[in-house]
Amino acid sequence: MKRFARFFAVAACAVMLLALAACGGGEQKAEEKPAEKAEKAASAEKEDQLKVGFVYVSPVGDAGYSYSHDLGRKAVAEMPGVKTSFVESVMEGADSERVIRNMANNGFDLVFTTSFGYMDPTKRVAKEFPDVAFMHCSGFKKAENMSNYFGRMYQARYLTGLVAGSMTEGNKIGYVAAFPIPEVIRGINAFTLGVREANPEAQVRVVWTKTWYDPALEKDAAISLLDVGCDVIAQHQDSPGPQEAAQERGKYSVGYNSDMSAFAPKAHLTAAIWNWAPVYKETVKKVQEGTWEGNQSLWWGMETGVVDVAPMGDMVPAEVKKLVEEKKAELEGGKDIVFTGPIKNQKGEVVIPEGEKADDGQLLGMNYFVEGVIGNTE
Structure with a gap:
C-alpha cells in the first residue's frame, strides 16, 4: 500500500506542473525500481x-x-x-x-x-x-x-605396474621421475610392486629430472631410458613428453595425472590419473x-574416486585387463593391498615383514627403493 501511495503523490505533484511530462516521469521511475533492485541484489549476491x-x-x-x-x-x-x-x-x-x-x-x-x-x-x-x-x-x-x-596415488601406480610388467618383453621398464621425495619414491615402489607381481624378472630403471614440468627435459630423460633397452616408459612428470618419446621409438608408455592417450595413442597402455x-x-x-x-x-x-586408472589401450590383452579390474575392485572396496609384506628393499633386506602392512607413517616417510628398482633415492 505504501508503494502505491507514494506513486499517487508523485503523480499529483506532476499534474500541477505538466500532466503529460509527469506521466512519462512517473512511468520512468516505475521502470527503474525493479532494475535498481536487481542490481542491488546481484551486488549483494556477489559479495556473499x-x-x-x-x-x-x-x-x-x-x-x-x-x-x-x-x-x-x-x-x-x-x-x-x-x-x-x-x-x-x-x-x-x-x-x-x-x-x-x-x-x-x-x-x-x-x-x-x-x-x-x-x-x-x-x-x-x-x-x-x-x-x-x-x-x-x-x-x-x-x-x-x-x-x-x-x-593415495600409489594405489593407481600399483595397478599401472601390473600392466607394464605384463607388457614388457625385455624386462626393462623406464621411469622418468621428478624429485626424490617420499611422494615420488612411494609411487615408484608401488609401481614396481605391481610390475614384479606380474613379471618377477622385470626391473624398473629410474632417472631423476629434478623438475615437475619441463617437456623437453622429460622427453630427453625418456629417450635415455629407451637407449638402454627399456621398452615401457612410465613417469612422475607433468607433460606427455615421455609418452611421445616412447611412441616415436615404437615402445609402450604409462601416463600420469590424466589420460594421455591422445598424445601417444599407439604407445599409451594406461595412466594413473587424478580426479x-x-x-x-x-x-x-x-x-x-x-x-x-x-x-x-x-x-x-x-574408494573415493580421487585416484583412478585411465582406460587401457587396445594393445593390452583381455587377461591383463581382467587382472587389473579384479585388483582395482579390492582397492575400491577399501582393501589396501599394495604395501603388504613380505617386501624387501634394494639390498634384499626385509622392510615390511610377511603378513604386515605399511602404516601411513611408513608410507609418508618412505625414503628407500624396493627390490627391483634400479637407481638411487637422491
Whole structure:
C-alpha cells in the first residue's frame, strides 16, 4: 500500500506542473525500481560469494598435474555461491608466497596450493591471515587455519605396474621421475610392486629430472631410458613428453595425472590419473557451512574416486585387463593391498615383514627403493 501511495503523490505533484511530462516521469521511475533492485541484489549476491583460489606449479594446458587440478576447480565453479580464480606456472619458493599472499589480501576465503614446494610459503601466509582457510596439496605441515590433502596415488601406480610388467618383453621398464621425495619414491615402489607381481624378472630403471614440468627435459630423460633397452616408459612428470618419446621409438608408455592417450595413442597402455573434484567440492561445502577445520590431513583412496586408472589401450590383452579390474575392485572396496609384506628393499633386506602392512607413517616417510628398482633415492 505504501508503494502505491507514494506513486499517487508523485503523480499529483506532476499534474500541477505538466500532466503529460509527469506521466512519462512517473512511468520512468516505475521502470527503474525493479532494475535498481536487481542490481542491488546481484551486488549483494556477489559479495556473499565464497571466493576460492588455486595456485598451480605448471600451465593448466600441461595435460597433466595442473590440468587435472583445474578440472577440479571447474567443478567447484559450478557450485552455487562460489567464485573461483587461479594463477598458473607459479614457481615454488618466494614467488609462490607472493601469489598466495596476494590472494589472501584480495579477499579470498579459501586457497588451495597444489604443489609440494608451496608448503612452507602456505604456512607462513596462513599465520598472517587467520580468517582465511588454506589447503595444501601433498605436504605434511598444518596450522589452525591450514590443512593438507592428497590422494593415495600409489594405489593407481600399483595397478599401472601390473600392466607394464605384463607388457614388457625385455624386462626393462623406464621411469622418468621428478624429485626424490617420499611422494615420488612411494609411487615408484608401488609401481614396481605391481610390475614384479606380474613379471618377477622385470626391473624398473629410474632417472631423476629434478623438475615437475619441463617437456623437453622429460622427453630427453625418456629417450635415455629407451637407449638402454627399456621398452615401457612410465613417469612422475607433468607433460606427455615421455609418452611421445616412447611412441616415436615404437615402445609402450604409462601416463600420469590424466589420460594421455591422445598424445601417444599407439604407445599409451594406461595412466594413473587424478580426479580432484570430490575433495575440492567437499572442502568448499564445509567452508560454506562453517564446519571446515584446520590442522587436518586428508589422504583419500581409490574408494573415493580421487585416484583412478585411465582406460587401457587396445594393445593390452583381455587377461591383463581382467587382472587389473579384479585388483582395482579390492582397492575400491577399501582393501589396501599394495604395501603388504613380505617386501624387501634394494639390498634384499626385509622392510615390511610377511603378513604386515605399511602404516601411513611408513608410507609418508618412505625414503628407500624396493627390490627391483634400479637407481638411487637422491
